[in-house]
Amino acid sequence: MVECRKFFTNRKMDFASPKENNSMKLNSNQPNRLSKEKSPYLQQHANNPVDWFPWGEEALTKARDQDKLIFLSIGYATCHWCHVMERESFENQTIADYLNAHYVSIKVDREERPDIDRIYMDALHAMDQQGGWPLNIFLTPDGKPITGGTYFPPEPRYGRKSFLEVLNVIQQVWSEKRQELIKASSELSDYLKESGEGRAAEKTEGDLPPENCFDTGFSLYESYYDAQFGGFKTNHVNKFPPSMGLSFLLRYYHSSGNPRALEMAENTLLAMKQGGIYDQVGGGLCRYSTDHHWLVPHFEKMLYDNSLFLETLVEASQVSKKIPAGSFALDVISYLHRDMRMAGGGICSAEDADSEGEEGLFYIWDLAEFREVCGEDSPLLEKYWNVTEKGNFEGKNILHERYRAATADLTEDELKRIDSVLESGRKKLLERRSKRVRPLRDDKILTSWNGLYIKALVKAGATFGNEEFLRLAEETYSFLEKNLIDRNGRILRRHRDGESGILGYSNDYAEMIAASIALFEAGRGVRYLKNAKLWMEEAIRLFRSSSGVFFDTGNDGEVLLRRSVDGYDGVEPSANSSLAYSLVKLSALGVDADRYREIAESIFHYFTKELSSYALSYPYLLSAYWTYKHRSQEIVLIRKNAGAGKELLAAIQKTFLPNAVVAVVNEDELEEARKLSSLFEARDSGGDALVYVCENFSCKLPVRDVAELKQQIA
Numbered sequence: 001m002v003e004c005r006k007f008f009t010n011r012k013m014d015f016a017s018p019k020e021n022n023s024m025k026l027n028s029n030q031p032n033r034l035s036k037e038k039s040p041y042l043q044q045h046a047n048n049p050v051d052w053f054p055w056g057e058e059a060l061t062k063a064r065d066q067d068k069l070i071f072l073s074i075g076y077a078t079c080h081w082c083h084v085m086e087r088e089s090f091e092n093q094t095i096a097d098y099l100n101a102h103y104v105s106i107k108v109d110r111e112e113r114p115d116i117d118r119i120y121m122d123a124l125h126a127m128d129q130q131g132g133w134p135l136n137i138f139l140t141p142d143g144k145p146i147t148g149g150t151y152f153p154p155e156p157r158y159g160r161k162s163f164l165e166v167l168n169v170i171q172q173v174w175s176e177k178r179q180e181l182i183k184a185s186s187e188l189s190d191y192l193k194e195s196g197e198g199r200a201a202e203k204t205e206g207d208l209p210p211e212n213c214f215d216t217g218f219s220l221y222e223s224y225y226d227a228q229f230g231g232f233k234t235n236h237v238n239k240f241p242p243s244m245g246l247s248f249l250l251r252y253y254h255s256s257g258n259p260r261a262l263e264m265a266e267n268t269l270l271a272m273k274q275g276g277i278y279d280q281v282g283g284g285l286c287r288y289s290t291d292h293h294w295l296v297p298h299f300e301k302m303l304y305d306n307s308l309f310l311e312t313l314v315e316a317s318q319v320s321k322k323i324p325a326g327s328f329a330l331d332v333i334s335y336l337h338r339d340m341r342m343a344g345g346g347i348c349s350a351e352d353a354d355s356e357g358e359e360g361l362f363y364i365w366d367l368a369e370f371r372e373v374c375g376e377d378s379p380l381l382e383k384y385w386n387v388t389e390k391g392n393f394e395g396k397n398i399l400h401e402r403y404r405a406a407t408a409d410l411t412e413d414e415l416k417r418i419d420s421v422l423e424s425g426r427k428k429l430l431e432r433r434s435k436r437v438r439p440l441r442d443d444k445i446l447t448s449w450n451g452l453y454i455k456a457l458v459k460a461g462a463t464f465g466n467e468e469f470l471r472l473a474e475e476t477y478s479f480l481e482k483n484l485i486d487r488n489g490r491i492l493r494r495h496r497d498g499e500s501g502i503l504g505y506s507n508d509y510a511e512m513i514a515a516s517i518a519l520f521e522a523g524r525g526v527r528y529l530k531n532a533k534l535w536m537e538e539a540i541r542l543f544r545s546s547s548g549v550f551f552d553t554g555n556d557g558e559v560l561l562r563r564s565v566d567g568y569d570g571v572e573p574s575a576n577s578s579l580a581y582s583l584v585k586l587s588a589l590g591v592d593a594d595r596y597r598e599i600a601e602s603i604f605h606y607f608t609k610e611l612s613s614y615a616l617s618y619p620y621l622l623s624a625y626w627t628y629k630h631r632s633q634e635i636v637l638i639r640k641n642a643g644a645g646k647e648l649l650a651a652i653q654k655t656f657l658p659n660a661v662v663a664v665v666n667e668d669e670l671e672e673a674r675k676l677s678s679l680f681e682a683r684d685s686g687g688d689a690l691v692y693v694c695e696n697f698s699c700k701l702p703v704r705d706v707a708e709l710k711q712q713i714a
Contacts, residue, residue: 038496039109040442041077045086049096052107055116063104063141069174070139071103071167074110074117077442078300078352080359081151082134088154089163095154098164102171110135111349111446112494112502115553118564122192124148138170143561144185145192146170193562200545200565200606208604209611211629217615217622218252218261221245224616225264229293230271234616238298239289241272243308244569244619250315251626251658266322269313273328274401276392279363280385281399281429283335285309287353295400296393299353299360299439303340303449304572306332311456314463318656329460333469336453342443345475346483346495347450352439362439364396365429373432374425380414381425444496447484447504450476451511452572458518462653470522477515490556491535503557506550506575509539513582517589523642523649523664526673532582533591533676539579540599548602550576567607573620576603581624588632588661590677600628626658633660635713636692638685640667645689651706652691655713 035046037054045052053059063070073090075082089095099105110117110133120137123145130150137148147170152163161169173181224232231239246265253261272278275294277286285305286297310332317325340348355362367389371378381387385399392398410418454473461469483500484492491504491512516532519525542554551563552575566574573581583600587593604611604625607618615622635652639645652662665673665680673680683692683702690702693712703709 034107038444038494038499038501039077039112040440040444040496041075041079041082041109041111042107044077044083045090045107048086048090049093049100050090050105051096051100052105055106055108055113059104059106060143063139063143066104067141068102068104069146069170070141070143071099071105072108072120072137072139073105074108074120074135074137075133076109076111076350077440078302078350079133080298080300080353081132083352083354085134085151085163089152092154095164095167098167102167104141111442112444114505114507115557115560115564118552118566119192119561120145120148122195122564123188126188126191140182140185144182144189145561146181146185189561196562196564197545197551200547200549200551200563202547206605206608208601209608209625213611213615213622214252214255214626214629216612217248217619218256218258220614220616221249221264222260226292230264230268231292231294232268232616233292237290237292239277239292239294241277241285241288241305241309242268242619243305243312244573244623245616246312247315248619248623248626250312250319250656251623253319254656254658255626255630262320265312265316266320269316269323269328272309276398276400279335280401281363281426281433282339283331284339285332296398297360299363301351302571303336303347303349303446304452306336307449307452307456308572310453311459314456314459315656315658318463318654325464330464333457333460337472340441342445344483345472345477345479346445347453347476348441348443349446349449350442352442355437355439360393360398362433362436364391364393364398366391366396369432370397370429373428375428377421377425380410380417380421383409383414384418384422444494445479445484446494447480447491447508448493448511448572450480451508451515454515455511455518458515458522462522465650465653470524473515474519474524477519480512489534489538491538503554505552506539506543506554507552507572507578509535509543510573510575510578510582513539514578517582517585521662521664522653523637526665526669526676529589529591529673529676532586536579536582536586536596543575544599547606548599549606550579550603567603567610567621568617569620574618576607577618577621577624580604580621581627584624584628584632585661588634589663590634590679593678597628600624604628623658630659631696633657633713634663634679634692634694635660636663636665636679636683636694637689638665638667638670638680638683638692639689640685640687642666644685645691645704647706648689648691648704648709651709652713655710657713660713 031046032052034042034052034054037043042054108116121131121135124131127147132150134150136152138146140146152166153160155162221232224234226233232242246268249261249265271294277289277294277297284301287300287302287305288298290296290298310329313323313329316323317329336347342348353359367387370387374381387397454476457469457473461473483495486492491508492500493502493504493508513532513535516528520528542556543550545551549565551565553563567576568574569577580600580603583596587597607621610618611622611625637645637649649664663679667685670680690704691709692702693700700712703712
C-alpha cells in the first residue's frame with residue numbers, strides 16, 4: 001500500500017518538454033462553461049483559455065469516453081495562491097492548450113463542495129504530501145487519485161518543477177505505464193474508502209474517553225502556549241485563531257478553577273484583538289498571522305473565523321474583567337453588519353486578501369497619508385498604533401497595538417484622551433479607506449457559516465441585553481429558512497444571486513440545529529426547539545452511520561469515491577462535534593433525552609482515541625464531551641408573556657453557565673412545549689414569571705427574586 005501511494009514520489013521522472021499539439025484553442029476572450037456557475041470562485045476562472053468544466057456528469061463522461069486523465073483544481077474565491085496560479089498558469093495560452101489537448105479540466109469551489117475537497121485532500125495526505133489550496137489533483141478517467149500538489153509555478157522555481165513539466169510527465173506515465181498507474185490509484189482509492197466508510201461501518205465498542213482527557217487537553221494547550229505573545233505555536237511559521245480551543249479553556253477553568261487556563265484564554269484574545277491580524281480600523285479578524293507576533297496577517301477575512309471569535313469573546317466577557325464587551329465583541333458585529341450583511345439578512349462568506357493585484361493593499365498605511373487623515377491627533381495615534389516612516393510591511397504600516405503595552409508610552413494626559421481620539425481616528429481612517437478599491441467580497445451565503453454567526457450573535461444579544469442583535473439573528477435565521485430549505489424540507493448548502501443549490505451537508509444541519517437551540521434558550525420561542533428536533537431527526541436519517549458517527553454527506557447525495565467521516569475541528573467545528581454538542585443539550589432540555597444522549601455517546605466512543613491523545617485538533621468535540629461529563633443544570637423560566645421576567649432572564653444570560661441549559665417559554669406556548677420536553681410538566685408562570693432550577697437530579701424551590709436566583713445558579 002505504501003509503495004503504491006508513493007508511485008510518483010519514489011520514482012525519478014524525466015520532465016521532458018511537452019509536445020506540440022494541434023488541438024482547437026479556446027479564445028481567452030470567450031467565456032468557458034464556468035460563466036454559468038454561481039460560485040464567485042468558478043466565475044473568476046470563466047474567461048481562462050482553459051476549457052474548464054464544473055464538477056458533474058458532463059466532465060466525468062467526457063473523461064471516460066475520451067480516455068483522458070482528469071485535472072481537478074480546487075480552491076476558493078479569497079485564496080491568494082489560487083489567484084497567483086490563475087494569473088500565471090490558467091491564463092497562459094500555452095499551458096491552457098496543453099491541458100485542453102490532454103486532460104479534462106474540472107474546477108471546484110471547496111466551500112460549495114467540501115465533500116469533494118475532503119476526499120482529494122485526504123488522498124494528497126496519503127501520498128505524504130502537504131495539503132493546502134489551490135489543491136491540484138490528477139485523476140484517472142474514473143475519478144481515482146493518481147498524484148497532485150498545491151501551487152505549481154509556470155516555470156521551475158521555489159525548488160518545484162514547472163506546471164507544464166508536471167503536466168507532461170504525468171501524461172507520459174499515463175501513456176507508458178498505464179496499468180501500473182491504474183493499480184496504484186485503485187489501491188489508494190481502496191485505502192481512502194476503508195479509512196472513511198470502512199471504520200464507520202464497524203460497531204463502536206469499549207469505554208468512553210477517560211475523564212482525564214480534559215487535563216490532557218489542557219496540558220497540551222499549555223505546552224504549546226506562547227507566553228510572550230499569546231496563542232499557540234502549533235505551526236513553525238503561522239499562528240491561527242484558536243477560538244474553539246479558548247472556549248474549551250474557559251470551560252476547563254470553570255470546572256477546575258485553574259487560573260492558568262483563564263490566563264491563556266485572556267492573553268490570547270487580547271493579543272489577537274491588539275495585533276495586526278485584527279483590522280484596527282474597520283473591525284474583524286483576518287484568516288491567520290504569518291508570524292508568531294500576530295503582526296502580519298494573511299489579510300482575507302472569513303465569516304467562520306469572525307463568528308467563532310465573536311462567540312469566544314462573548315463567553316470570555318462573562319468570565320473576565322480583562323475582556324471589555326463594548327470595544328471587543330461589538331466591534332466584530334459592527335464589521336459584519338456593515339460589510340458582510342446582505343439585504344434580507346444573509347451574511348456573505350468572505351473578503352479577499354488582495355485588491356488591485358496586491359495582498360493587503362487595502363489595509364496598510366504610509367506615514368504621510370496617516371498624518372493627513374488623522375490631523376492633530378496623529379502623534380498620539382502614531383504612538384498607539386506604532387506607525388513609522390519605515391513601516392512594518394513593505395515600507396508601509398499594518399496598524400497594531402503593542403501586546404500588553406499599547407498605552408505604555410502614553411503620558412497621563414494622553415491616557416485621558418485616548419478613547420475619544422481612537423474613536424475619532426477610526427472614523428476618519430475608515431472614511432478614507434472606503435474610497436480605495438475594495439477586495440473582492442465572496443457574496444455566496446453558506447448555511448453552516450451563517451448558522452455559526454446566528455449562534456454567536458444570539459449569545460452577544462443575550463449577554464449584553466441587546467434586543468437589536470437578537471432581532472438581526474432571527475432575521476438571518478428567517479433568511480436561511482426562506483432560501484435554503486427546499487420544498488421537501490431538505491436543507492441546502494449555498495445561496496447566491498437568487499438561486500439556491502447543493503444538498504446540505506451534515507455540518508449545515510449541525511449549525512442550523514445549534515442556532516435553533518441558541519434562539520430557544522434566548523427566549524425567542526418554542527418553534528426554535530421544534531426546528532432543532534426536526535432537523536436532528538433528519539440529520540440522523542440522512543447522515544448517521546451504523547457505528548453511530550455521522551457522515552459528511554447524506555444518503556440521498558451524489559455517489560463519490562467515498563462518504564467521509566470527520567471529527568477534526570479545523571477552521572470550523574466538525575459536524576460530529578457540533579451534533580454531539582447539540583445532542584447533549586437537547587437531551588438535557590428533556591427532548592428525547594435518553595435516545596439523544598446515547599447517540600452523543602456513540603460519537604464520543606468513535607473518537608475516544610483522538611480525544612485521549614491529541615485533543616488539540618478536536619477542541620469543539622472536547623468541549624461537547626466536557627458538557628456531557630459535567631452534570632447539566634436545568635434552568636426553566638416560564639413567563640406570562642415575553643414582557644415578563646426580563647430581569648430574571650438577564651441575570652441568567654449574563655452569567656457564564658457552560659454546563660447549563662436554559663428553557664424559556666411563554667404561557668401560551670406551554671402546551672406545545674410539553675409535547676417536546678419533559679421539563680415543563682406541572683410547571684407554570686405563577687401569574688407572572690417563575691424560574692425553576694434543577695441540578696444533580698434535585699430541584700430547588702421556584703424563585704421570582706433576582707438575588708435568590710443568582711444564588712441558585714452560582
